[in-house]
Amino acid sequence: MTDSPRPARRSWWLEEALALPEFAGPEAPALQGDTTTDVVILGGGYTGMWTAWFLKERSPELDIVLLEADICGGGPSGRNGGFCDGWWGHLRDMVTTYGEADALELLMTIGHSPAEIGAWCEANGVDAWFTRAGDLAVATNPTHEGSWARTLELAELLGIANEYEPLTPEQVQERCASPAFGGGMLIHDAANLQPARLARGLRRVLIDRGVRIFEHTPVTRFGPSSPAIAETPAGRVTAAEAVIGLGAWATWWKDFYPRTTVRGSYMVVTEPAPERLERMGWTGGEQIRSLRSSIHYTRTTRDGRIAFGLGGLQPDLARHIDHRYDYDRRLVARVGRDLYRLFPSFEGVPLEAGWGGPINVSGFTMPFFGSRGRHGNVHYGLGYTGNGVGPSHLGGKILASLALHAGDGFTRLAVVTKTPKRFPPEPIRSPGMLIANAAIRRKDDLQDRRRWVDPITMFIARLPRRLGFNLGPR
């Protein structure tokens, strides 16, 4: 049962979506020849596509070219867990990083995104399985119990306590029976969706709106000049403004390398077993995540499957992104084993597929946005740290404002004005992160098994926080 499942083609979500004509088409052929445009967008994930959407909303006359190396949604935007959250779960770190006033402003601003994404799907006929059922953070070992108390205290202080609901172990079991779950905290303002349907639906709507999308068109060279020039294998795009929405692939760009790094996140999905979900009482549609630092995240699908993931995994030193981020047999098998440990009542239900993707990590665990170039005409947004489905919607608004040089409330948010702490340079960086990540996971695994954590593991696991990063345990 815990053998590695078959590798999904990019992800099971994309397989499901691309089988349907409304998500597969229309065609978006590769760029052939040179062209000029008002705005060129690099990357066809949520960030690039929401930016195109908000630019068209604000300035319908703009000509926009979007260049995607693979297919739109082929990266993490079509492979993720589909948790569509704001930042309520980040409250403690946000107050530490930005201060109370800026943290509150960010929370209130992004608070609109899950509901707006649902409304957008409705208005545009995109059936992305949008389900607004809340986000349940659960204790999976005694060290997690009550760890939400400080969040609740802060929420009380800031007047946002109604966003959170502490749950007893019994209340958690009523929502989803698992022998691994203790008490928890429910965040009301959260939804989940079929991520690839959202990505492909966005793509269709943008093409309808006249955005010129070129898939299978990698940007091979980019000049942050004014105008900006994006070279591709069979043509170049010259544009007044450029937006970089390349997620983890931007990590090795000179400007971003000090402040972001890459980790892997891997998922499996079971075959359908709605009757077992019924017996577990997990029929309310809520998404569930563990309170581990190396987080387990899980949700159900419309046809009664469990989709289950584990973050903070690295196939190697993460010095580049290769096929192991799409699928790594050992890591996917590990995720499958964890699924059955948390949900033993699914023993006997086979895993249908597994896959992975690169996570773009910032030291704040929050994304950051800004403009570069002598004329400030190259704009970027990255570093979502595994929480980009909801935040990339706000990211699109911010990047549209930056590209329009609007100088408005979006461009003054703290995720624009504050840049994350720099990661140490090589040769410390890659091995250091691999070792710290392994220690964090080992600590979490030992605690989940009710075992003693040796002081060396604990020391290394806590090192990132001691060095000022919002990563790993406190």
Ligand SMILES: Cc1cc2nc3c(=O)[nH]c(=O)nc-3n(C[C@H](O)[C@H](O)[C@H](O)COP(=O)(O)OP(=O)(O)OC[C@H]3O[C@@H](n4cnc5c(N)ncnc54)[C@H](O)[C@@H]3O)c2cc1C
């Ligand atoms: C397994 C997994 C589970 C996740 N689960 C969740 C979750 O449940 N909730 C959540 O909020 N977040 C989750 N995330 C994170 C979330 O998916 C990302 O934060 C989000 O998709 C980022 O969107 P993006 O558009 O910035 O980047 P991406 O989706 O990475 O898009 C970047 C695009 O750029 C393209 N590209 C790369 N190089 C080039 C080039 N040279 N030229 C042109 N195009 C290029 C890529 O092909 C890609 O399509 C998860 C991620 C993974 C991998």
